[in-house]
Amino acid sequence: MATSCTEYHFREIEPHWQAYWEANRSFRAELTPGKPKYYVLDMFPYPSGAGLHIGHPEGYTATDILARYQRAKGRNVLHPIGWDAFGLPAEQHAVKTGTHPATNTQANIANFRRQIKALGFSYDWDREIDTTDPRYFRWTQWIFLQLFQRGLAYVDERPVWWCPELRTVLANEEVVDGKSEVGGFPVERRNLRQWVLRITAYAERLLADLKDVDWPDSTKRMQEAWIGRSEGAELLFALPGRPEPLKVFTTRPDTLFGCTYMVLAPEHPLVDALTVPAQRAAVEAYRRAAAAKSDLERTDLAKGKSGVFTGACAVNPINGREVPIWIADYVLLGYGTGAIMAVPAHDDRDHEFAVQYGLPVIPVIAPESGEAKLPYTGAGHLVNSPGYDGLPWEDAKRRITAELAARGVAKATVNYKLRDWLFSRQRYWGEPFPIVWVSEADYARVRAAGIGPLPESPVTYVQDGVRQCALPLPAAALPLELPPVQSYLPSGNGESPLAQLPAWLEIWFNPQTGAALPAAQPCPTEGLWVRARRETNTMPQWAGSCWYYLRFLDPANPEAFASRAALDYWGSPDLYVGGAEHAVLHLLYARFWHKVLFDLGLVPEAEPFRRLFHQGIILGEDGEKMSKSRGNVVNPDTIIQSHGTDTLRLYLMFLGPLEAMKPWNPRGIEGVHRFLQKVWRECLGPDGAVAAKLSPDAAEDPALTRLLHETIRKVGDDIEALRFNTAISQMMIFANALQKAPAARTGSVRAFLQLLAPFAPHLGEELWARLGGTGSVMAAPWPAYDPALLTASEVKLVFQVNGKHRGEQLVPVGTGQEEAVALARGHAKVAPHLEGKELRRVIYVPGKILNLVVG
RNA sequence: GCCCGGGUGGUGGAAUGGCAGACACGAAGGUCUUAGAAGCCUUUGCCGCAAGGUGUGCAGGUUCGAGUCCUGUCCCGGGCACCA
Known part of the structure; x- marks a missing residue:
């Protein structure tokens, strides 16, 4: 079976055994009830045109070692690979060349597959998956429908980067220094209709369940920070002459007596109504400037605060005092209520702002000892707070919240930094949403006909003054495939290229069967048909990677995303290895989807990845991140050619700890x-x-x-x-x-x-x-x-005098302390250090060390 | 600014509070050879001929004993970016 080389000819040996494994399907994982399983998963790659990066084989070698080891230990090992193949680069390539993104994607996959096979990984290739395959994304769409039906998906206007010159939406990474990456044209924020997933409904559980997983602490802390739970209160400030009050969120109700002004985000809906005529011009100018700012400019301005007085005042609910209302871009519309009560004595940003604009600063918290330097953000007791002076700040926080709550102007709340997940893209190369838009009347007809399941309250969107309702395709009509298009260029009005296909877009729709006919044709008379417009958005790349670890369990199943038997046997990955760059987004999104599936009774465990490990980044020879522009990229193919796969694998693992960031050193390969x-x-x-x-x-x-x-x-x-x-x-x-x-x-x-x-x-x-x-x-x-x-009969005993190494000797295991001391006294190197000195203490660790303290 | 890592030979790195530098790379010398490559042997933290001393970014502390634990500080890397 072996080759007949007389020397280590890896170029002959490696392909020989790869062919052997392939012919024997050596790594096929079969569902074998009763046999203990081990599921080891890599973060599957995006098949880029550049081919495999050296960082891929680093993580993949690690999991491959585990997979092969666990097989030898008698486990039934599931070790799969696939392709996360939707994404922006393929779309950009299609726009440039006019060829279908699938063509380019498949070519890239073929290249990745060749490279990965050349590395000799023990993947079960019968389980290979591809997120762009309709047989796969059928279930991505199906899971989306589960979220939709549970009320976890909705439609809202959200700001995105818009480039008027290119007439398209840009991703964050396509915007460089406030200009489009392609062409360098100006970009602006523009509100567009978007699908949003209600991940915030799971914030508490996503936070709490982190305690149950074996993950790096740093990753857990990053997720915690991202979810950003904070306890505080919503307070209502009355607005003189207006019926509705101003609502703010604060974590420090105890500092309410120190509130000397309010700040609204420039985009806050009350700004228009509150601004007095004399301030209108200044406020408008400030709002325009804030809206035009790129993220970079806002960051640059982080050093100085800016803002404008609206001319209006609000009433502090604790003491009835009027405080001025300002707008400033250091307050964000998306967090809390988009409005704050400013306490310059005890908040760094408020203090900076107050100093700049000459607003009063009233200290209300005093440290237990010493003088506070303002702004003081530490612990202490209340001062200048009639009725509460002397109370520790934590007690005051509870009391003030409770007393204001009794008056109906406060509510204890928990706030999260986590926002709902913007889940749509105005692109071609993604999973189409299995959704059509119909009139309210037609939606009511469908609901009356008992067709469903539909969400408890309809997902709606007002377009040109008309309310439209989102209607799901029936599961049996999935997958909804991407229609062929003439051009991959965006439509120019903010919609994806799919909006340019009238025959696909405007349809007669049968909600029972999911059948569709172009609206240009006459409406069929048999059954229930409604006039519909298809959803033109597509899903983001995250969608396919949110659940792929489940599809590996049963990749060809046409009846379900995975069979119950497969889910019960294989469960979730025992080990998941991938880069730390996914510490938050991918891992949080996947946990969210998994918990929804768990709540639906579709998966057996509440968490998807029990044990997680991040491999470190391999830097270039120069110690810098590998990048084409630096010219320090290492291609695995080159090493396989010169030294063989086994050498490459071994070297990647020998370089240093798997989790460490480490520079590539070609000489070490030798x-x-x-x-x-x-x-x-x-x-x-x-x-x-x-x-x-x-x-x-x-x-x-x-x-x-x-x-x-x-x-x-x-x-x-x-x-x-x-x-x-x-x-x-x-x-x-x-x-x-x-x-x-x-x-x-x-x-x-x-x-x-x-x-x-x-x-x-x-x-x-x-x-x-x-x-x-x-x-x-x-x-x-x-x-x-x-x-x-492994238990030797003799061990080396180290002799120390006053903690310094003075000699050593082989002694039989079980040598007693007195005997050891005698040996030390007789030791030629040790004895001189003991001469004429009093032995004060003896520390004896049998089999290791004898420390004699003398003086 | 905040959060998280990390500072050990010429280099990558090793070391449950118990011999600092395993294992490699590189370098130097030797051996084999017509010669070279490969292999093999020896040396290789620093100072010192040696005995010995000294040494894990820096300054302290705890301990019989600290690379490891604690406090402060400097430097490097990564992440986040006004989160009320």
Whole structure:
């Protein structure tokens, strides 16, 4: 079965074993009830035109080692791969070339597949998925409908980047320095109709359930910060001469006596009504300036605050005092209520603003001791707050909230930074929404006919003064595929290219069957048909990656996104490895969808990823991030050609801790390559036959046997903890010892090859076969170590005098303290340091250290 | 500014509070060879001929003992960006 090379010809060996695995479907995962499973998942790649980046094989090698190790440990391993293939670059390519984005996407996938196969990963290729395949996105659409029916999707106007010159919506990454990336044209914020998912309904659970997952603490903290829970109160400030009060959110109701002015976000709906005629021009100018600002300009202005007085006042509910209302862009419409009560004595930003505009500063919190330097944001007790003076601030917070609540002008609330998720794009290359828009009257007819399920309250949108209602396609009509278009250019009015297809867009729609006919044709008379306009938005790239780990369980199922049996058996990934750049968005979105599916009883567990690990970034040789412009990009193909896949895999793992950010060093590759060549030479003679010093019953040095068992233990422990660099060190130590040994048992070397095989699987298979191993090395059960062999009869005891290392000696295990002290006194290097001194204390750690404190 | 990482030889890195520098890379010397490559042997933190001293960004502290724990500080990297 092995090749017949006499030397380590990786160019022959690696393709040979890859063909063997493929022909035998060696990595196929079968649902086997009763057999323990292990599901190890990579973050699937976006198949970019640039091909595989060296960061991909880093994470993929790590999971591949785990997958192969767990198979050897007897687990039924699911290790799949697929393509997250919707996305902006493919669309841009289509716009440029006029070819369908699918064509380019499929070419890129073919290239990625070739590259990944050349790396010898043990993926179950029968489970390959592609998010752009209608058989896949049918279920993405189906899950969206579940959200829609539960009232978790709605339509709203949201600001997006709009480029008047290009007549298109731009993504954040397409806007550079306030200009379009293509052409450098000016861009502006413009409100467009968008689908939004109600992720905020899950904020509390997304936060609370973080305690149940084995994730890096830093990632958990980032998610916590992103969700941004804060407890406080909503307070109502009366507006003289107006019926409705001004509502603000504050985390510090205790500082209410220190409120000397109010600030509204420039976009706040009350600004127009509140502005007095004399201030109108100034307010208008300020609002225009704020609206035109790019994010970058706003950031630049972070150093100085700016704002304008509206001329109006509000009444502080605690003391009836009137305070002026300003507008300023340091207050955001999207957080809280878009309005704040400013307490310049105890808030940095308010203080800066007050100083700039000469507004009064009244301290109301005093520290327990010493003088407070304003702004003072620490703990303390209340002052200048009649009726509350002397109270600790936390007590005052509760009391003031309660007392104002009793008067109906306050409500204790919890606020989140988390916003609802903008879930639509005005693009072609994404999943079409399985939604059509109908009139209110037609919606009522459909509802009356009992067709559904429909959301409890209809999702509506007012277009040109007419209310439209969103009607779902029936599940049986899925997938809704992308229609062919003439041009991938946006429509120019803010809608996707799909809006340019009148025959597809304007239809007669049968809500029962999902059937559609162009509206230009006569309306069918049989059954219920309504006049409809299709949704032209498409879903964002996140949609497909929110649930792909579930499709891997049962990728070809036409009846469900996965069968109940598959879900119950495979569950969710036991280990998920990917970059930390997804610490918030992808991982939060996927958790949200998973919890919705869990609530629907469709998945067995409440969290999708029990154990998560982030691989670190590999920097270029120059220590900078790899990028085309810097010219420091490493292509895996090059290394595979020059040194082979096994060397590349081993090197990626030897570079340093998996989670660390580390620079690429081409010279280091030689080191691991030499190691593999050494292993080859120790196994095989120059003629390619088994090396002369190996035999089944060789007189092997017990020290070598012990080292083998130590190596078995350490490599196993390190793999489980994803410490691959130290596992490789240990294998190098064994190989060095093997080289020096005059003889070794073939069985010992075969056991060693089993340890090496997950890291360097091609060489592992080749040498295993040539040393008489039966079948594939990966089918052999993982070697066990003998604990008895690991307990040595003698240990090295280190002698210290006053904490300084002075000597060492081999002593039998179980040597007592008195005996150890006697040995130290008799030690030629130690004795001089004890001479003429009084022994004051003895610290003895058996088998490790004897510290004699003298004086 | 805030949050999170991290500072250990010429380099990547190793080290449950117990011998700092495992394992590699690089370098130097040697061996083999007609010669080279590969391999093999030796050396390789710094100072010192040596004995020995010294050493984990810096300054303190806890401890019999600190790279590791604590306090302060400097530097580097990453993330967030006025969140009331």
